Amino acid sequence: xxxxxxxxxxxxxxxxxxxxxxxxxxxxxxxxxxxxxxxxxxxxxxxxxxxxxxxxxxxxxxxxxxxxxxxxxxxxxxxxxxxxxxxxxxxxxxxxxxxxxxxxxxxxxxxxxxxxxxxxxxxxxxxxxxxxxxxxxxxxxxxxxxxx
Numbered sequence: 224x225x226x227x228x229x230x231x232x233x234x235x236x237x238x239x240x241x242x243x244x245x246x247x248x249x250x251x252x253x254x255x256x257x258x259x260x261x262x263x264x265x266x267x268x269x270x271x272x273x274x275x276x277x278x279x280x281x282x283x284x285x286x287x288x289x290x291x292x293x294x295x296x297x298x299x300x301x302x303x304x305x306x307x308x309x310x311x312x313x314x315x316x317x318x319x320x321x322x323x324x325x326x327x328x329x330x331x332x333x334x335x336x337x338x339x340x341x342x343x344x345x346x347x348x349x350x351x352x353x354x355x356x357x358x359x360x361x362x363x364x365x366x367x368x369x370x371x
Contacts, residue, residue, distance in 0.1 A: 244326070253323045256316040266312040273303040 244250055260266055280300045283290045290296070307313055328346035335344040 240330070244330070247326070249319070249322050249326050253316075253319040256312065256319045260312045260316045263312050266310050269303070269307045269310055270313070273300075273307045276300045276303050 260270075276296070276299055279292075279296050283293055283296045287293070328344075331344045331346060335342040
C-alpha cells in the first residue's frame, strides 16, 4: 500500500478525531467509572464470583438438564448476575459505556454517510440502522425486503 498525501491526511484527521473523542465528557465519565469499577473491592469480588459461576454455567450448558447440578448452578448464576448488575459501580459503568458506544455509533454513521448515502454502517443499534428491515446483512440478497 502506497502512502499518498491523501491517505496520510486521512490518517492524521482520524487521529485528531480520536483525540477529540478522548477529551469529551462522555469519554471522561467512561474512564472515571471504569477506574471506580476496578478500585472497589466489593465490586471486584461480585464480578469475580459471577465470572467463576459463569464458567460452571457454560460447563452445565454442554449437558443441559441432564447435568446433576443443573438447577443449582442455573439459580446461583442468576443470583450472582443480579447481585453484580445491581452494584452501583457496575450500573454506572454500563451507562457510561453505552453512552460512549452511542457517540461512536453516531460518528460512524456521519462518516459513512459523508462518503455515500448507500454505505451501510453496522452499529448494532436499530436506531442507526434505518432503512433496513433486517438491521444489516441478512444474507438473502434483499429477499427479506432490506436494502441490501
